[in-house]
Structure formats: C-alpha cells, structure tokens
Amino acid sequence: xxxxxxxxxxxxxxxxxxxxxxxxxxxxxxxxxxxxxxxxxxxxxxxxxxxxxxxxxxxxxxxxxxxxxxxxxxxxxxxxxxxxxxxxxxxxxxxxxxxxxxxxxxxxxxxxxxxxxxxxxxxxxxxxxxxxxxxxxxxxxxxxxxxxxxxxxxxxxxxxxxxxxxxxxxxxxxxxxxxxxxxxxxxxxxxxx
Amino acid sequence: xxxxxxxxxxxxxxxxxxxxxxxxxxxxxxxxxxxxxxxxxxxxxxxxxxxxxxxxxxxxxxxxxxxxxxxxxxxxxxxxxxxxxxxxxxxxxxxxxxxxxxxxxxxxxxxxxxxxxxxxxxxxxxxxxxxxxxxxxxxxxxxxxxxxxxxxxxxxxxxxxxxxxxxxx
Numbered sequence: 001x002x003x004x005x006x007x008x009x010x011x012x013x014x015x016x017x018x019x020x021x022x023x024x025x026x027x028x029x030x031x032x033x034x035x036x037x038x039x040x041x042x043x044x045x046x047x048x049x050x051x052x053x054x055x056x057x058x059x060x061x062x063x064x065x066x067x068x069x070x071x072x073x074x075x076x077x078x079x080x081x082x083x084x085x086x087x088x089x090x091x092x093x094x095x096x097x098x099x100x101x102x103x104x105x106x107x108x109x110x111x112x113x114x115x116x117x118x119x120x121x122x123x124x125x126x127x128x129x130x131x132x133x134x135x136x137x138x139x140x141x142x143x144x145x146x147x148x149x150x151x152x153x154x155x156x157x158x159x160x161x162x163x164x165x166x167x168x169x170x171x172x173x174x175x176x177x178x179x180x181x182x183x184x185x186x187x188x189x190x191x192x193x
Numbered sequence: 194x195x196x197x198x199x200x201x202x203x204x205x206x207x208x209x210x211x212x213x214x215x216x217x218x219x220x221x222x223x224x225x226x227x228x229x230x231x232x233x234x235x236x237x238x239x240x241x242x243x244x245x246x247x248x249x250x251x252x253x254x255x256x257x258x259x260x261x262x263x264x265x266x267x268x269x270x271x272x273x274x275x276x277x278x279x280x281x282x283x284x285x286x287x288x289x290x291x292x293x294x295x296x297x298x299x300x301x302x303x304x305x306x307x308x309x310x311x312x313x314x315x316x317x318x319x320x321x322x323x324x325x326x327x328x329x330x331x332x333x334x335x336x337x338x339x340x341x342x343x344x345x346x347x348x349x350x351x352x353x354x355x356x357x358x359x360x361x362x
Binding site (some may be wrong): 003004005006007016017019020021022023024025026027028029030031032033034035036037038039040043044045046047049051052054055056057058059060061062063064065067068069071077081082083084085086087088089091092093094095096097098099100101102103104105106107108109110111112113114115116117118119120121122123124126127128129130131132133134135136137138139140142143145146149154156157158159160162167170171182 | 199200202203204205206207208209210211212213214215216217218219220221222223224226227229230231233234235237238249250251252263265266267268269270271272273274275276277278279280281284286287288289290291292293294302303305306307308309310311312313314315316317318319320321322323324325326327328329330331332333334335336337338339340341342343344345346347348349350351352353354357360361362
C-alpha cells in the first residue's frame with residue numbers, strides 16, 4: 001500500500017500543483033459538458049424543470065464513493081491518510097441553507113461559476129467577484145461568528161461510523177435512493193416535455 | 194440555446210466521479226472550489242491594505258506562508274477554467290454572453306449575479322466549503338458534513354425557488 005501517492009511522498013509540492021491543474025481540467029470539462037456551466041440548467045432542479053444537477057452530482061458521488069471504499073477494502077489505498085471533510089453540524093447546516101439561496105439567486109455555485117466563465121458567460125465573472133467579496137465579508141465578521149463557526153464539531157465523523165454499520169450498507173442505501181430518484185426524474189421529464 | 198449538445202448527465206457524472214476518485218488516490222484529498230476565492234480575497238485585501246488584511250484573523254491562515262497563491266486549490270480552479278473552456282470550444286458552444294433569465298433586465302441580472310455571489314462566498318466559508326469541497330467530496334467520503342450540507346442546500350433552494358417563483362422560470 002503506497003497510496004495516496006502524495007501522502008506517501010511519491011512526488012513533491014511542485015508536482016502536486018500540476019496534478020491540481022490536471023484534476024481541475026477534467027473537473028471543468030465534465031462540468032461544462034454535463035451542462036453545469038449553464039445557470040438555466042443549474043437552477044432548473046429547483047423549479048422541477050431540469051434535473052441535470054442531481055443526476056450529475058449523485059452519479060459522481062456514487063462512483064467516487066464505491067471506488068474509494070473498494071480501494072480501501074482491497075488495501076490499495078490507506079484510508080487513514082485520507083483527508084476527510086470535517087463535520088461542524090450547525091455551521092454546515094446554516095451555511096448550506098444560505099448557500100442554497102446564493103446558488104439560486106446567482107444561478108451558479110463556486111465551481112460551476114468558473115465553468116460558466118469558461119463557456120463565455122460574463123455574468124459568471126460577476127458572481128466570482130461577488131464570491132471574493134463574500135469571503136472578505138466573512139473574514140470581517142469572523143470574530144463575531146467564531147464561536148458558532150467552531151461549534152458542534154464532530155471531527156471526521158462519517159455515516160458508517162455514526163450509524164455503526166458497514167460502509168457498503170450505506171453505499172447500497174444511497175444507490176437505492178439515487179436509483180429511485182433518477183427513475184422518477186426520468187419519468188417526470190418524459191411527462192412534462 | 195445549445196439544447197442537445199451536452200453529454201448525458203450520467204456520463205458526465207461518471208467522468209466527474211472518476212476524476213474525484215483519482216484525486217483521492219493521488220492526493221489523499223478531494224476536489225474543491227470556494228477556498229480558492231477566499232485565498233484570492235485575502236491576497237487582494239492584502240495588496241490594497243496590508244495592515245487591514247493583517248488584522249483579519251480569518252485570513253491569517255492564508256497569509257502567513259510565503260506565496261499564498263501557490264495553492265493546490267487555486268491551481269485546480271485554473272485547470273477547471275481551462276477544462277470548461279476546452280469543453281465549450283470542442284463542442285462549438287463557446288459564446289461570449291451575459292446570461293440571464295429572459296424577463297430580467299441587465300441591471301437586475303448584475304444585481305442577482307453579484308448578491309448571489311456574495312452569499313455563496315460567505316456561506317461557503319461558514320460551511321468550510323461548497324458544492325465541490327463539502328457536498329461532492331464529503332458526500333463521496335460518506336462524511337456527515339457532505340450530507341448535512343447537501344440536504345440543507347437543496348431544501349433552501351426549493352424553498353427560495355417557491356418564494357422567487359419567477360426568478361429563473
């Protein structure tokens with residue numbers, strides 16, 4: 001077991017930036033080609049008109065999730081060296097809620113705004129400037145928010161660890177939910193178009 | 194509009210998922226987006242008013258090192274832009290335009306694009322990431338963070354779409 005490659009020192013920081021460019025390239029290519037540089041498609045889900053966002057998102061999540069846990073189970077990837085997204089329950093709940101409003105109003109989220117700009121959309125550049133300003137706003141009010149920002153920390157808690165079940169049980173459940181969701185979306189789209 | 198020129202969402206989703214999986218394998222972390230704009234924000238603030246930027250505790254996490262822009266996420270975002278540009282060019286769908294709902298004025302769209310962006314920037318910092326870094330990456334790791342964020346984001350989107358019924362439809 002010698003992966004994650006970077007964590008095992010197979011290449012240095014300079015090379016990691018090239019990896020970043022390559023990973024970003026494919027990230028941007030698949031977002032744009034999936035239609036996720038287009039604010040009409042990006043907001044369509046909230047008006048039950050276009051389900052591209054959940055289709056792309058949950059497909060990607062399931063592919064990465066099953067691949068990741070498979071590599072872990074086969075001892076091809078050292079899961080203890082993987083940086084797991086830390087959970088801070090309430091800040092992420094409130095942040096996610098505010099984020100949903102921002103996404104609807106802007107018509108983009110941060111990554112898709114860059115994809116929108118890449119497809120020639122100038123309004124996406126305005127959103128990018130807004131995000132830079134919004135980050136500054138957060139930094140300015142941070143002292144007042146710090147207590148809340150640091151609250152309800154659960155560390156690297158995952159659904160399998162909290163529920164006390166095997167990760168494949170959770171993945172199977174997500175596959176089932178996503179499958180039912182995709183099926184109803186396809187049916188709904190055929191009916192309304 | 195370029196209606197049918199996009200790839201199937203499932204094909205794009207598989208491609209995106211494999212990109213994320215490769216990033217896990219190679220880097221030991223996932224993809225992201227919003228922190229790149231937070232770094233740019235910190236660097237821009239420092240350029241304009243170094244003393245003020247130095248007093249902002251939250252930005253100190255980016256500004257203490259030597260060259261804050263030599264960051265993995267900043268480079269990933271540069272790659273994202275080039276990848277999206279390539280996608281738009283190879284499919285001949287690249288158009289320079291100011292995209293907006295047909296009923297909205299240019300001034301109105303400027304306002305929504307900017308205020309929406311401010312909200313995204315702020316909320317992304319509060320949640321420690323966005324659709325990419327928390328929802329997609331965290332969701333794939335089965336981290337609680339990803340699923341809390343994704344549920345809150347969709348619930349909020351549906352609620353506010355009902356409030357602003359004519360914004361995009």
